[in-house]
Structures are given as C-alpha cells and as structure tokens.
Amino acid sequence: MSELFPQASPANQSASSRGVAADSAPAIPVPRRLLLWLTYGVAGTLLFPIIYLIEGATRPGYNAWQQAISTLSLGPGGWIQQANFIMCGVSVIWLAFVWRQILRGGVCARWYPIVRGIEGLALIMIGFFSTDPAPGYPPGTVVASTTLQGTIHLAFTITVVNAMALALFIIAWRFWREPDFRGWVAYSVISGLLTFVFITCYGVANALHSPYSGIFERLATNTDTVWGAVLLIPLWAGRKLMRPNAKMGTEH
Numbered sequence: 001m002s003e004l005f006p007q008a009s010p011a012n013q014s015a016s017s018r019g020v021a022a023d024s025a026p027a028i029p030v031p032r033r034l035l036l037w038l039t040y041g042v043a044g045t046l047l048f049p050i051i052y053l054i055e056g057a058t059r060p061g062y063n064a065w066q067q068a069i070s071t072l073s074l075g076p077g078g079w080i081q082q083a084n085f086i087m088c089g090v091s092v093i094w095l096a097f098v099w100r101q102i103l104r105g106g107v108c109a110r111w112y113p114i115v116r117g118i119e120g121l122a123l124i125m126i127g128f129f130s131t132d133p134a135p136g137y138p139p140g141t142v143v144a145s146t147t148l149q150g151t152i153h154l155a156f157t158i159t160v161v162n163a164m165a166l167a168l169f170i171i172a173w174r175f176w177r178e179p180d181f182r183g184w185v186a187y188s189v190i191s192g193l194l195t196f197v198f199i200t201c202y203g204v205a206n207a208l209h210s211p212y213s214g215i216f217e218r219l220a221t222n223t224d225t226v227w228g229a230v231l232l233i234p235l236w237a238g239r240k241l242m243r244p245n246a247k248m249g250t251e252h
Helices: 010-024 032-058 069-073 078-103 111-128 148-177 184-207 213-236
Strands: 240-242
Touching: 032 069, 032 078, 032 213, 069 078, 069 213, 078 111, 078 240, 111 148, 148 184, 148 213, 184 213
Parallel strands: none
Antiparallel strands: none
16 A cells, blocks of 8 residues: 555655745744845835936926836937936846845745846846837937837836736735735735736827826836835834745745
C-alpha cells in the first residue's frame, strides 16, 4: 500500500511546515530600513506629477486642461518630460524591489512586485518612445497619420494604466489577510476601479475633443500615486504587515 500512497519526504514536510508557519504567524511592523527605501520610491513617484504640472503651466501653447501628459515630450524642452517618465519608471521598479522584501512569506509576495515592475519598465519605454502630436500641441502642428513610434507609446501607456489598477487589486488580497490593514481592502479596490473609470472618461472626452479631457488622464494616473503616499502613514505608525522569518515562507 505504501507504493500507492507514498509519504511525503521529511524535507518536503519541513518546507511545507515552514511555509504554513510563516503565513499563519503574527505579522510584524516593517523595519525602518525598508520604510526608508519605500519612502524614497514613493517620493520619486510624487516628483513625477510635480514636474509635469510645472512644465504644463510654463510651456508656451500647452493647455494642461485638455492635453495629455505625454504631449509634453514634444516640442522644445520635451526632453524634460521624457526624463520625467524614465525617472518615474526607475522609482516604480525600486518600489517593486522594496515591496518584494516587505511581502515575503505571504500572499501576493510574487505577483504584486512583478506587476509593479512591468509598470516601471513600461514607463521607461514611454520616455524613449514619444507620442504623436495631438490637436493643438505643439502649436501649429498638423496632425498626420499615426506613426510606429506613437503606436508603441500608446501600447506602453495602456500597459502602465492597467498595471496600476491590477496591482491595487492584487495588494488588496494581501491586506485582506492582514488584520492591521483589513480596512485598506476597500480603499485599494476602489482606487483600482477609479483608475479604470477615469481613463475610460479620458478616452471618451479625448475622442470628443473635450477641453477638459486632460483632467481625467491626470486623475487616472495619480490615483495609485496618492494611494502609495497615504499608505506610508500606517506603515510608519507601526502597523503590522510583514511576516517573521519571511525568507523561510512560501510566496504566491
């Protein structure tokens, strides 16, 4: 009968036991070192809207209410916004690395950092592949047919927005498993849904040439940024999210 129902090896039993123990063990606060790293990454993402807001307010002929953020990559001084995309992408990849350390030993330890990493890489690619000119900017530009570069830019932009929303849904599942962050489940899910709602509104408004379409794009791309900044408050307050001996635990 032993051949039909083989017993798990002691090594496998030990690994399984460690995984269960890590996932069920009481959570602990995030160490100060990781909190500092996380704060640096969040600061990098907050710098992104600050730069494009300044650029949008000072760039001649640019209408921030209507134009997309990406059109700041065009015309004189466009390199500033290109660099802004790249720096933000690096910050998001850094956040993915830090969250990998924080979430070890529990659910979402693998997929949340992966999705954030994809978001960061897509942002970097947006910096290298500028969008096509849009109606009204650069001033005097005659909009021609879509270029390959513009198509690539659009594809990576869609990737960024979807990754933002998906990451919020993924991390909500981890929060559901953590008593100190149970209240963050609704906020995370709502933020993910709002990202989709705002970007859809932007698409419709842009197609109708609305003078306020740019507002919806900024709302869509900053919902996740605000979420990340606000999340620092309970983490610095000592709310428990990490698993003790996380390196020994299982990851999903």
